Amino acid sequence: MAVKSIAIVIVGDELLSGRIRDVNASYLAQRLRELGSDLQRIEFIGDQVSMIAETVRRLSPCHDSVLLCGGIGPTHDDVTMEGVAEAFGVGLVQRPELVALLHAWGKKLPEGAIERLASIPDGAELITVEDHFPAVMKENVFILPGVPKLLRAKFEWFAHLFRSDERSVETILFVLERSELVVAEAIARLAETVGPEVSLGSYPQRLGPISPELQLVLTARNPAALERAKTALLNAFPDARELSGGQGETEWDGV
Amino acid sequence: MAVKSIAIVIVGDELLSGRIRDVNASYLAQRLRELGSDLQRIEFIGDQVSMIAETVRRLSPCHDSVLLCGGIGPTHDDVTMEGVAEAFGVGLVQRPELVALLHAWGKKLPEGAIERLASIPDGAELITVEDHFPAVMKENVFILPGVPKLLRAKFEWFAHLFRSDERSVETILFVLERSELVVAEAIARLAETVGPEVSLGSYPQRLGPISPELQLVLTARNPAALERAKTALLNAFPDARELSGGQGETEWDGV
Numbered sequence: 244m245a246v247k248s249i250a251i252v253i254v255g256d257e258l259l260s261g262r263i264r265d266v267n268a269s270y271l272a273q274r275l276r277e278l279g280s281d282l283q284r285i286e287f288i289g290d291q292v293s294m295i296a297e298t299v300r301r302l303s304p305c306h307d308s309v310l311l312c313g314g315i316g317p318t319h320d321d322v323t324m325e326g327v328a329e330a331f332g333v334g335l336v337q338r339p340e341l342v343a344l345l346h347a348w349g350k351k352l353p354e355g356a357i358e359r360l361a362s363i364p365d366g367a368e369l370i371t372v373e374d375h376f377p378a379v380m381k382e383n384v385f386i387l388p389g390v391p392k393l394l395r396a397k398f399e400w401f402a403h404l405f406r407s408d409e410r411s412v413e414t415i416l417f418v419l420e421r422s423e424l425v426v427a428e429a430i431a432r433l434a435e436t437v438g439p440e441v442s443l444g445s446y447p448q449r450l451g452p453i454s455p456e457l458q459l460v461l462t463a464r465n466p467a468a469l470e471r472a473k474t475a476l477l478n479a480f481p482d483a484r485e486l487s488g489g490q491g492e493t494e495w496d497g498v
Numbered sequence: 499m500a501v502k503s504i505a506i507v508i509v510g511d512e513l514l515s516g517r518i519r520d521v522n523a524s525y526l527a528q529r530l531r532e533l534g535s536d537l538q539r540i541e542f543i544g545d546q547v548s549m550i551a552e553t554v555r556r557l558s559p560c561h562d563s564v565l566l567c568g569g570i571g572p573t574h575d576d577v578t579m580e581g582v583a584e585a586f587g588v589g590l591v592q593r594p595e596l597v598a599l600l601h602a603w604g605k606k607l608p609e610g611a612i613e614r615l616a617s618i619p620d621g622a623e624l625i626t627v628e629d630h631f632p633a634v635m636k637e638n639v640f641i642l643p644g645v646p647k648l649l650r651a652k653f654e655w656f657a658h659l660f661r662s663d664e665r666s667v668e669t670i671l672f673v674l675e676r677s678e679l680v681v682a683e684a685i686a687r688l689a690e691t692v693g694p695e696v697s698l699g700s701y702p703q704r705l706g707p708i709s710p711e712l713q714l715v716l717t718a719r720n721p722a723a724l725e726r727a728k729t730a731l732l733n734a735f736p737d738a739r740e741l742s743g744g745q746g747e748t749e750w751d752g753v
Contacts (some may be wrong), residue, residue, distance in 0.1 A: 256699055260535045263529030273516030282514045287540040317682035318700040319689045355683040427572035434574045444511055445573040456651040
């Protein structure tokens, strides 16, 4: 499949307050890279219907898919479904199959909680896996729960939709004992040499478990172009050292 | 000072690729809460001039300040200054005081690196502290480096601008052995009782080091309103247990 452009939106006052640190966006970013999708942006917003609606209305038309996470649940501060409905100018409708599923769970849920959980934007599709509560998709917006364990499980139900044949490959090289300030021009020339097919990132001292002076990251969807760029880089910096693992996945998780 | 509305923008392909996990946005979010500012949204975008320009153009008019972090430096992939200049329809100008400062550092920097580092959007203000490289501010956009140590240091130079007399206070209570599904209606009634002055967040099992069934977070800028809300909450849930520390700072860092 062709490369998909994606936006992630994370809903939750608790993230904007700095009280908890996000784990969902970084997880999804990593999975999307593995799958070969093109993550364009991540936005964190508060639990407000108008803000969710504005964000979905802006991002949905200019990305293949939007992953919208958090703010789903039975309480008054869970307003993601309302926000999506408003974005698409539809109402919320209570879906009988969801009501039936919630009753079948056997937990003694109050009717109010069932009503809220079963109400989703009109025209939304359900992604159903066995007897789990379905994932909800309205147009190109996938709605995911904010609880990390649930988010990860549900994302995998439809992760295959984001798989691309043109997955990115990357090579990371360390240029030791040189400051970015000193080699900036050489790197700029190199970026011109490798051309637009290969992206060349330059990071001073801040990635990974070891602390080299400078890290150069080459990324491309065409392995042959990546190989050519790597050769050019090694010509420019003969003492550059490649991160073990070579092309493809890196072995560390970053700072 | 009155409460300021803030947007944070983090620039960097390395964050969208999931290769490294952000520490800057969560740090700034925490500091802004301590200072009493109102953080409205956080956006992560790639190292592209057009994307930076679009984001600044959209966020600058509807927030008191924008904190724009990363993509500053001498290499070809550092394009934040270009993005800000484009957003405000101005060019980059080389500032003689920055050139002089870079020369005075005594490091042997290539002229190209000096030219790039000294070129900032026309009309930008410099926030100068001793002989450090200044922080740059264009209109209401504060431009910060992406290297966490430098970002934290520079933010403190002007952090006082974000201090509000109406700082938020909060109380966190645990309601044990009750599922959010079961108490959703009671919480919704409580939210109505406490009124719009107090924000009431409800979080299932996912905050903090211990794992209660449900965590309720009350936040307000008026301590008396917070106290009234807490009394109402304890009436509704007599067995609710308060997180040690009471009003004000919480003692844990979240998940």
